[in-house]
Amino acid sequence: MPQGETAPQASKLQDRGWAWMVLIAAVLLQGLTLGFPSCVGVFFKDLQSDFQATNSETSWFPSIMTAVLHAGGPLCSILVERFGCRTTVMLGGLLSGVGMVASSFSKSIGQLYLTAGFISGLGSCFSFQAGITVLGYYFVRRRALANALASTGVSIGLTLWPLISQYLLDEMGWRNTFLIFGGVLLNCCVCGAVMRPLPVKPAATSLKSSPSHSAEGINLSNGNTPHHEARQLQSRCATCFQTLQKYLAFDIFCKNKGYQIYTIGVAWMVMGFVLPLIYLVPYAILNGVEERKAAFLVSIIGFVNIFMRPMAGLLSGLKIFSGRRIYLFSVAVMFNGLSNLICAVSAEYSVLVVYCLVYSVSMSVIGALIFQVLMDVVEMDRFSSALGLFTILESITILIGPPLAGLLVDLTGHFSYVFYASSFFMVSAALFMGFSFCILVTRKKVTEPHKPTQENPFRGKYTEVPTEFGPEKNAPPAVVYVTSI
Template identity: 80%
Template structure:
């Protein structure tokens, strides 16, 4: 216990100041390199389709796999972080991303591209992004909300710069050499990870590789008050498997918490349509006579507006008027985003496409700012990490199948316009499902409270605000969580 008393002042000296801001800068860059990267894939769509003689559906599997692995790799990233720390996870992610892109430049078939640029690069981006977000929780306490808001601008900057860089390099040297160069660019994530010094190196009693539960267990072990390592090793594989699933995938929360179940299903359905414009907008514009560089600029417009709109959306959602109502703001933004896709389907004039990008990016910013805040509202924070694991797994499945199905629709009809109709359908129906379901659930809960106010039942499945800040005694060692973003 003496070690804990000595360690706390040391933690306070490094948090929220000094090197913490260097770590924040590295996280911004890592987010731009990793999560922002899939935004440029549409630039290469037609070239890949031509060189590999692949259909729209076959070509769209490549970005689908990359984006799905980026989301689904959350539990694996969490295990790596707990085992080796955030610095190692970010550097490993940069190495995987770089190797994946270099290997993809030598791909001879579209199937090889699925593995190299899709799976390997996607997993590397997942490690770099999610471990980078996690480390902010250790370096920031009082200014953690500000740090996460600033870090999210890295994604928006990635959306802005990646398409422009991609189009320029594609015109100059072709997609193979461009992918080779991208491999070197992605290795900069290793540099970002190198500056993320683990606090555990100085404070062994507060190791970053342990969550609060593990930390308490380690303290008990050091005092001889718990089972020895030999007893832990004798646990059955079945018990270990159940504990692992409960830790990283909250199936029990999904079954018991109606609000979490509605929100998870709604978002999983929504992302089937949400990712489609980012993949098909550039080839849609090029096919309708827009010059390739101007088409790539459309994605950059979306990213540029996101730089300013995401922090504003975060501040807006923090107003008291939205307390307990963020899910409805999220649903409205999803419906607005879906309806905006009809602008693309109506006209292919470049000015109309620019207008579409502006409208789309505003609603996209609100969705990106609220998606995990709403999840925190419907799930207790002590189960947030495992609830997020199941949330991202289900989300990744629909992300994986959405673009190929849309590509198949294009192959059958011959019109990209149907992609945007499909996107509108998924977004609007998901918004209606979540909005009406939560409204009905809230009304039923109020009715039950008025007739039979039982404290044990009023919290189950009810949409309420759950405190997101840890208590003062836990600020030194926040839980290791994995976070994804739209």
């Protein structure tokens, strides 16, 4: 959506009327994009058999797709600033559809990495993150409600995609299924078409090439060329540094210990967090569970998330957790890691159903809190750039986690080790974050005993309407890129 000041007539469209159509489109977008990787495990054994690939080689496909979906945030933000949310969503839908159609003709696992992994993953990133951004323009007073409702699309997609995938796989094979998925993902373009831009006032223009400036440039060019070139180089370096500061907050990472601990902890956590969603279905099939019943296990996780995520959000909003959400988050991560031991001990279908129920509860809390805690540890005026670095580091570990687990299966021959590895990553991350924040807060109290509580850097300063727009209360928020787990 073009940058600029919101026109008076735009406020008439916010929180009412067409805004609710945009919200419905955002729900569908999240189901089509974020929910899609959950069905990849259904095709794991077929892809492995057709391409004669190892577990590690096959697992690179969902890893690349999920990692690109997270890592493409800064690029998506640039596209939104340049072309607007509507165009970016439609471009993402086109890339997703083309990537899946091309993947149905793949002759090697490497081609699948490029088509379904990179191209479709990047398209899903554009559609999802631009769709979330446009909600910030259409909703002001009800923005929190809109984002909460939009997030249910992830759970709905997590519920439906595996069931649909297994049915189509049984009826027509994985290639024809991927071809159909390409057409389904093109519906992101339809959702993007609904997201028409709000009217904006034209931003004040400046004369970049006035006669005086032109003359100055000529004099500099003729009089002191080396000095002029040095100034140009310095200007370019400064622009590059400002761009990095805008999208990747390295300065916050170096100075803010809370952000540093949380970013490292979550990056370590996701190495284990994504493993059950990828390996649960092949693990169940290998242990004699019927394919359709195995796919239903992932749908159970998605169905529970539909109801548990809003409840987790309400729970975290209680005053008792104000400034302490990091500890609630750490407990959920610990609980999630320990739940994987249930799956590792037994592969009986009844045990796997219990595992999915327990796992989905902790997963709901993690998904509801992961970005709320980030808002607690950084100031909101730098949240956009802090989120950029956060998701980049997160995507790196998402990329390498499943292939490492696949290599572990290839070496040992037992899928249960995947769930032991997941437990290790989750539990160690929970202990690291929980104890580190305890030590950090204790040191803060010792070194600054008289400092007011509200200045504690780990307490959230979250506001529904960003403050950088000054007195204009209905102005749109800064363009941010948001991912979800």
